[in-house]
Amino acid sequence: MVPDVMAHGARIAAYAAAGLIGLFELGVLVALANPDVSADYRRFFIDRTTNCWTRDVAGERRFGQTIDMVIAEGTDPYRHAGSLMLVCGWLSPSGTGTWSIGPEAALRFDTSAIKGDDHDLHLELLPYVSDTHPTQRVTASVAGEEVAALTLDKNSLRQQTIHIPARLVDAAPGGKLDLWFAFPDAISPQTLKINDDNRKLAIRLITLRAEAIAK
Amino acid sequence: VDNANTNRRGLAAAPLVLPTWRLVLLLFAAGHLFRYAIYAATFRDLSVGAYVDAICVWDCPSYLDVARDGYDLAPTHSEFAGRANWAFFPLYPILLWTFTTATGATFQVAGYVISNTLTLIAAFAARPLFERAPGAYWLYLVMLFLGPFAVLVATVHTESVFVLFTILGLVALQRGHYVWAGGWSALLSATRPTGVLFTFAIVTQVIVDHLRSGQHLLALPKAVLGNPRLLLGLLLAPLGLFLYMAYLRWHVGDGLSFARVQIAWGRELGNPLLYLIRGLFPPAPLSLVNAIGLAWAVGGLIGLLLCVVLLVQRQYAAAVFCTLALLVSMSAGLTSVLRFSAGLAPLGIALAIMLCRWKPLAVLCAALLVAATIPVTMGWFRMSWFLM
Numbered sequence: 193m194v195p196d197v198m199a200h201g202a203r204i205a206a207y208a209a210a211g212l213i214g215l216f217e218l219g220v221l222v223a224l225a226n227p228d229v230s231a232d233y234r235r236f237f238i239d240r241t242t243n244c245w246t247r248d249v250a251g252e253r254r255f256g257q258t259i260d261m262v263i264a265e266g267t268d269p270y271r272h273a274g275s276l277m278l279v280c281g282w283l284s285p286s287g288t289g290t291w292s293i294g295p296e297a298a299l300r301f302d303t304s305a306i307k308g309d310d311h312d313l314h315l316e317l318l319p320y321v322s323d324t325h326p327t328q329r330v331t332a333s334v335a336g337e338e339v340a341a342l343t344l345d346k347n348s349l350r351q352q353t354i355h356i357p358a359r360l361v362d363a364a365p366g367g368k369l370d371l372w373f374a375f376p377d378a379i380s381p382q383t384l385k386i387n388d389d390n391r392k393l394a395i396r397l398i399t400l401r402a403e404a405i406a407k
Numbered sequence: 408v409d410n411a412n413t414n415r416r417g418l419a420a421a422p423l424v425l426p427t428w429r430l431v432l433l434l435f436a437a438g439h440l441f442r443y444a445i446y447a448a449t450f451r452d453l454s455v456g457a458y459v460d461a462i463c464v465w466d467c468p469s470y471l472d473v474a475r476d477g478y479d480l481a482p483t484h485s486e487f488a489g490r491a492n493w494a495f496f497p498l499y500p501i502l503l504w505t506f507t508t509a510t511g512a513t514f515q516v517a518g519y520v521i522s523n524t525l526t527l528i529a530a531f532a533a534r535p536l537f538e539r540a541p542g543a544y545w546l547y548l549v550m551l552f553l554g555p556f557a558v559l560v561a562t563v564h565t566e567s568v569f570v571l572f573t574i575l576g577l578v579a580l581q582r583g584h585y586v587w588a589g590g591w592s593a594l595l596s597a598t599r600p601t602g603v604l605f606t607f608a609i610v611t612q613v614i615v616d617h618l619r620s621g622q623h624l625l626a627l628p629k630a631v632l633g634n635p636r637l638l639l640g641l642l643l644a645p646l647g648l649f650l651y652m653a654y655l656r657w658h659v660g661d662g663l664s665f666a667r668v669q670i671a672w673g674r675e676l677g678n679p680l681l682y683l684i685r686g687l688f689p690p691a692p693l694s695l696v697n698a699i700g701l702a703w704a705v706g707g708l709i710g711l712l713l714c715v716v717l718l719v720q721r722q723y724a725a726a727v728f729c730t731l732a733l734l735v736s737m738s739a740g741l742t743s744v745l746r747f748s749a750g751l752a753p754l755g756i757a758l759a760i761m762l763c764r765w766k767p768l769a770v771l772c773a774a775l776l777v778a779a780t781i782p783v784t785m786g787w788f789r790m791s792w793f794l795m
Contacts, residue, residue, distance in 0.1 A: 198636065202635075206586075206635030207638070213643060214642050217649045220656070223653070223662055227656070227660055230660075237489075237664065237670070238661075245489035385690060
């Protein structure tokens, strides 16, 4: 290395600038170790205890109608009406359906206009299974109360029904009922050696219909 | 004629009648016309505005978004849970905002002008890196302006800025200007996450220079501490990243949110070589998804092989920078690695110098590269996943 020839004053100035920059960078490093974030942020980004960062979606309110969760090629998935209920844990609706991603997911229903009825949610869905990973367990819950437990394999019926009691519908805060799914067997195509995709998949929704049960 | 004495061998020796700067501008203009012609032929549309819109794909809207609205306070992205724009580093959006504020141009036009202007400056700035193989300079310019990935530096992406500052950093290192190298590195580190890795290029050059001067490696710390310019350069090098992290700590509450937010794109840290091997050897039969992964993996592999070429060419600083940049990029999966490889200027320079050892091969490769530009650019306009 060629010896550096600098005037004394310039050397002092360079050392001072280097010292200031070094101190600043040290301070930033200290600040990095102590993030000041919300509990949701911490769970999602730092502790990674959930894969759900909830979106404040309006919720589905077309009760009695079948909602298509498969979209035609070229359709903007987030202008697709079905996306109004995707709170978290779902990939964007695609031509093959709406895939779950990660160990949990939630759907939202706008129940502000309905009271006093039990509801059935009819799901047409397919599990993500293979010969080496033959089943997908799915549990559904509302406000922490389990409302369904399914074990799906390649021979399972595409049509599954989840019953939601009226008391849970009526108790939905702000008229927004969130139906949470847990997928303990979610697995990635990478783990199944199908491709490099490391996202954990469990089910894909094809259609969905929520309707009140006549008393 | 400013290059009459410099180009004695290689591609440039014969055709250089025009001054260098005119030839550079000619290639630059030819590149523009070529891309525009590809656009016009692809979409049967001659509108320049539509062309500027069409070239703005993949990360382009995200950079426009940051320039227009700033950084998110929390994930608010309408498409995917957890997505926020923190992954898009601030220097390019700052340039967009500044240009737009000063001229009143739209962000898209601003980006187009900025990217192309910086690429042109990069072309001129790269000249000293070809002192030992001046003919290769022209092949590099053909790649930069007319090659298959020329569209990357012409659009609203960070590649143009990254290429320019990498070249300026390497030229500074070549001349032993460590403070300048640190300054360019600071700008690189504010441009993309891998920019901060140029710090290691500076460290490598410092070690190489130290050993070349006949001193022992153990004497290096003392030499560094006794050289305030060098010390300043090394501390300056990651400053852009530190400033961005400080801003994120203040704005979001977490200085590492730019890295943590990657999980919202399904990117998880892993062994880059395992990702590469998996991508290179997909299960049969080859699906479209695996074919895309294979293309990305091949891009990454070629990039790593060119890093070896850099080593052989004794461009140690550039080799360290490119190797680390590729491995860090691949540690989050192979997505976009083809694009990242293409955006590493030293790899293109190494390739040009290597090919120019055999003139006919260089001419053939230049022709093939220009031919490949047509399908690649069409793929870019059509948002081909192969080029994501």
